[in-house]
Amino acid sequence: MRVKAIWQYGKVYIILLIGLIILSVIGWRAMGQQSFVRTALSGLTLGALYFMVAAGLTIIFGLMDVLNFAHGAMFMIGAYAGWQFYTNPTFLFGLAPLVLALVAGIVVTPLIQPLAMRWAVPARWQRTLRAVVIVVAVILIIVALLGLDVRGLAKTAMVATMVDPLAEATPQEPLAVFWKRPLLFFLAGLLIALAQARPGDRTQVIRSGAAPRAIVALVGFVLLTVAATLTRESGAISVLKMNADARFFLSLAAGALIGAGIGAAIEISLVRPLYVRPTFLILATMGLSFVLRELTQLLWDPLPYAMSRPPLFSQPGKAASILEWFSKHTLTVEIMGVTFPSYRLFIIALGLAMFILLMLVMNYSRLGMTIRAGVQDRDMVEALGINVRRVFTLVFALGAGLAALGGIGAAPFAPVEPVMGDRFQMQGFITVVIGGMGSYSGAAIGALLLGLARAFGDFLALKFSLTPAVSEASTVIIMALVLLLRPAGLFGKKE
Amino acid sequence: MAPEAEEREIILEARNLRKEFGGLVAVDDVSIQIRARTLHSIIGPNGAGKTTLFNLLSGTMPPTRGSVFFKGRDITHLPPHRIAHLGLGRTFQITNIFPNLTVLENVRLGAQAMGRHNLRLLTHSDKYTQYLDQAEQVIAQVGLRGREHMLAANLPHGDKRKLELGIMLAGNFEVLLLDEPTAGMSSEQVPALLEIIHNILTSGNRTIVLVEHRMDMVMSISDFITVMHQGRVLAEGTPREIASNELVQSAYLGALYGDLTAQAEK
Numbered sequence: 096m097r098v099k100a101i102w103q104y105g106k107v108y109i110i111l112l113i114g115l116i117i118l119s120v121i122g123w124r125a126m127g128q129q130s131f132v133r134t135a136l137s138g139l140t141l142g143a144l145y146f147m148v149a150a151g152l153t154i155i156f157g158l159m160d161v162l163n164f165a166h167g168a169m170f171m172i173g174a175y176a177g178w179q180f181y182t183n184p185t186f187l188f189g190l191a192p193l194v195l196a197l198v199a200g201i202v203v204t205p206l207i208q209p210l211a212m213r214w215a216v217p218a219r220w221q222r223t224l225r226a227v228v229i230v231v232a233v234i235l236i237i238v239a240l241l242g243l244d245v246r247g248l249a250k251t252a253m254v255a256t257m258v259d260p261l262a263e264a265t266p267q268e269p270l271a272v273f274w275k276r277p278l279l280f281f282l283a284g285l286l287i288a289l290a291q292a293r294p295g296d297r298t299q300v301i302r303s304g305a306a307p308r309a310i311v312a313l314v315g316f317v318l319l320t321v322a323a324t325l326t327r328e329s330g331a332i333s334v335l336k337m338n339a340d341a342r343f344f345l346s347l348a349a350g351a352l353i354g355a356g357i358g359a360a361i362e363i364s365l366v367r368p369l370y371v372r373p374t375f376l377i378l379a380t381m382g383l384s385f386v387l388r389e390l391t392q393l394l395w396d397p398l399p400y401a402m403s404r405p406p407l408f409s410q411p412g413k414a415a416s417i418l419e420w421f422s423k424h425t426l427t428v429e430i431m432g433v434t435f436p437s438y439r440l441f442i443i444a445l446g447l448a449m450f451i452l453l454m455l456v457m458n459y460s461r462l463g464m465t466i467r468a469g470v471q472d473r474d475m476v477e478a479l480g481i482n483v484r485r486v487f488t489l490v491f492a493l494g495a496g497l498a499a500l501g502g503i504g505a506a507p508f509a510p511v512e513p514v515m516g517d518r519f520q521m522q523g524f525i526t527v528v529i530g531g532m533g534s535y536s537g538a539a540i541g542a543l544l545l546g547l548a549r550a551f552g553d554f555l556a557l558k559f560s561l562t563p564a565v566s567e568a569s570t571v572i573i574m575a576l577v578l579l580l581r582p583a584g585l586f587g588k589k590e
Numbered sequence: 591m592a593p594e595a596e597e598r599e600i601i602l603e604a605r606n607l608r609k610e611f612g613g614l615v616a617v618d619d620v621s622i623q624i625r626a627r628t629l630h631s632i633i634g635p636n637g638a639g640k641t642t643l644f645n646l647l648s649g650t651m652p653p654t655r656g657s658v659f660f661k662g663r664d665i666t667h668l669p670p671h672r673i674a675h676l677g678l679g680r681t682f683q684i685t686n687i688f689p690n691l692t693v694l695e696n697v698r699l700g701a702q703a704m705g706r707h708n709l710r711l712l713t714h715s716d717k718y719t720q721y722l723d724q725a726e727q728v729i730a731q732v733g734l735r736g737r738e739h740m741l742a743a744n745l746p747h748g749d750k751r752k753l754e755l756g757i758m759l760a761g762n763f764e765v766l767l768l769d770e771p772t773a774g775m776s777s778e779q780v781p782a783l784l785e786i787i788h789n790i791l792t793s794g795n796r797t798i799v800l801v802e803h804r805m806d807m808v809m810s811i812s813d814f815i816t817v818m819h820q821g822r823v824l825a826e827g828t829p830r831e832i833a834s835n836e837l838v839q840s841a842y843l844g845a846l847y848g849d850l851t852a853q854a855e856k
């Protein structure tokens with residue numbers, strides 16, 4: 096009875112484990128220890144990256160039934176943001192005041208809502224009015240950007256030599272010219288807030304307690320905007336002066352935060368109005384990913400960039416063990432007789448850390464419990480009094496943040512280029528399908544399988560001088576096999 | 591049945607509710623008044639519009655026309671989660687529990703969702719012990735003690751229905767809308783659930799609106815009954831009035847029982 100129950104729950108794990116062990120033994124024998132360990136470690140590195148993309152995809156799909164085709168773009172944006180922050184944060188510091196000013200304007204929505212809804216706008220003009228207000232806001236934003244050398248700011252990191260970081264510091268526009276820009280962005284934000292307040296729509300219900308929170312948010316963001324405006328240059332310089340390792344870890348955090356922020360903005364502005372039209376949602380997110388890719392190309396050219404590795408992973412020489420690496424910070428580490436780049440081990444560790452963190456959040460936090468419940472029955476969660484909308488935004492931001500973190504993690508290892516998102520997105524989708532839509536542990540297993548399949552596929556292709564397409568095909572073959580045996584994926588709960 | 595039920599204040603009211611799906615009118619000009627601390631049943635054959643009416647009352651769907659008042663407040667355009675926070679809870683006819691959460695987690699979710707700490711989402715879910723205590727209490731009340739750590743998916747069907755009630759109980763809702771809570775239960779399991787529902791009514795300050803197929807059950811425990819047919823209210827009154835209503839008798843009860851026996855034979 097007991098054994099039967101364990102088999103019921105764990106059969107997928109048990110079969111996979113036995114399969115992997117058998118394959119490993121065969122591989123070890125046939126390839127020899129050196130090639131086998133090296134290929135396996137490469138597979139784990141790839142798997143960790145696939146997991147970072149797939150984790151967000153699968154949770155977003157599970158909870159909201161949204162196939163987010165802009166998820167790869169989040170990965171790409173993370174890579175660019177991290178690369179910029181690490182090499183030369185001039186671009187990020189130059190644009191931060193504008194973004195903060197826009198948000199400062201938007202957060203006043205609950206304050207103007209009570210007034211705007213009482214405004215006597217005839218019902219048939221309400222939509223038009225909102226559209227006009229948004230258009231004016233967009234015009235204001237365009238005006239605010241006139242004459243600002245955004246491309247120039249973006250290019251600052253491209254010429255970085257990293258010999259003397261301070262030599263990279265680039266002057267920003269003087270305050271006497273710049274001050275109008277955040278102000279116009281703030282006005283644009285106010286207009287967006289006005290549109291959000293739906294003037295004339297009396298069916299809206301005012302939330303008690305929303306106004307005080309809006310005031311706090313307004314004051315907070317205005318102060319942040321002012322601070323960001325004043326520290327455009329000094330902020331970038333102090334980041335550059337920082338210890339490079341600290342800067343690297345800070346850029347992981349910055350990139351993840353930027354990714355999460357963009358994710359939240361996308362959910363609120365683009366995804367939310369389209370939940371009722373799932374097909375449009377696929378087109379919209381796909382369109383958005385094209386826009387983001389083209390925008391990146393416009394700013395940084397279609398060229399691939401190599402982000403330099405932080406000193407922690409780039410001291411010359413080889414550490415005899417991982418323990419020794421902790422004191423020597425060498426470029427490579429010897430593991431089981433194989434010399435392997437230490438940074439790739441870091442990626443594996445990052446993926447593992449992300450998995451553990453996600454597991455803790457999903458299993459033990461209230462958010463996790465809400466997400467697991469919402470994946471199974473959204474209506475019921477809402478009927479229990481949980482604001483599912485807010486949870487959606489949070490989860491979208493979380494998923495985008497994870498993908499962005501993966502992007503920065505990948506940046507010192509894979510070329511930073513506009514198309515990198517698409518490549519990883521494809522593998523991310525395959526991972527999610529293999530693991531089962533909505534299951535993050537399925538995503539982890541799927542990513543592991545895919546990464547290993549790619550690495551061993553590449554090895555075989557090289558050995559027998561086949562085309563590298565073999566390894567690419569192997570992932571699709573695994574997906575087809577899994578779908579044949581288990582149509583909902585390995586750990587899938589819904590169809 | 592409470593003797594003074596007819597004098598109690600109105601806690602939930604629908605005024606001229608209408609819901610159209612394309613050309614189909616699922617709910618047609620329905621006005622209904624629910625009095626506090628009573629058990630009000632809504633009966634009618636499949637497709638009568640009972641579930642749709644629940645969807646309109648709980649904010650799951652917006653009505654095409656008409657309005658809903660809860661404790662004197664217009665809640666017609668409130669989103670479901672805010673209506674829940676005002677104290678109006680509902681169950682769903684089909685999927686009602688979270689199968690991959692444990693029994694305890696299921697009930698705790700109900701307790702926490704309505705709690706004040708709704709915003710601090712990243713804190714450990716066991717940290718708020720008051721919810722844990724409340725959950726344990728409710729689990730005892732619905733007779734699921736000893737199964738706290740079972741996955742809800744592995745409960746027998748009758749217990750799933752009990753669990754569903756437990757989730758709503760933990761939410762401390764003043765008014766509970768129960769959509770066919772006995773659906774799919776065998777006739778031996780029904781009396782136990784009925785008793786739990788009756789306990790809910792008498793132990794707390796609760797009001798229950800019940801959608802039900804089984805006529806006999808509704809008759810014995812309801813204070814009021816509303817009969818729906820093709821989206822409209824066919825009759826309304828105490829069980830005795832409904833039982834003696836000729837319109838219901840001739841035009842409808844026969845049809846319903848026919849419908850039921852047909853189902854039972856399947």
Ligand SMILES: Nc1ncnc2c1ncn2[C@@H]1O[C@H](COP(=O)(O)OP(=O)(O)O)[C@@H](O)[C@H]1O
Pocket residue numbers: 611614615616634635636637638639640641642643
């Ligand atoms: N979401 C929907 N879309 C279209 N038609 C619906 C929807 N929900 C219910 N209906 C229709 O409305 C009518 C009433 O259904 P319902 O409220 O579920 O009845 P009951 O719960 O009394 O069995 C039925 O004809 C049903 O097909």
Ligand SMILES: [Mg+2]
Pocket residue numbers: 640641642683
């Ligand atoms: Mg129904």
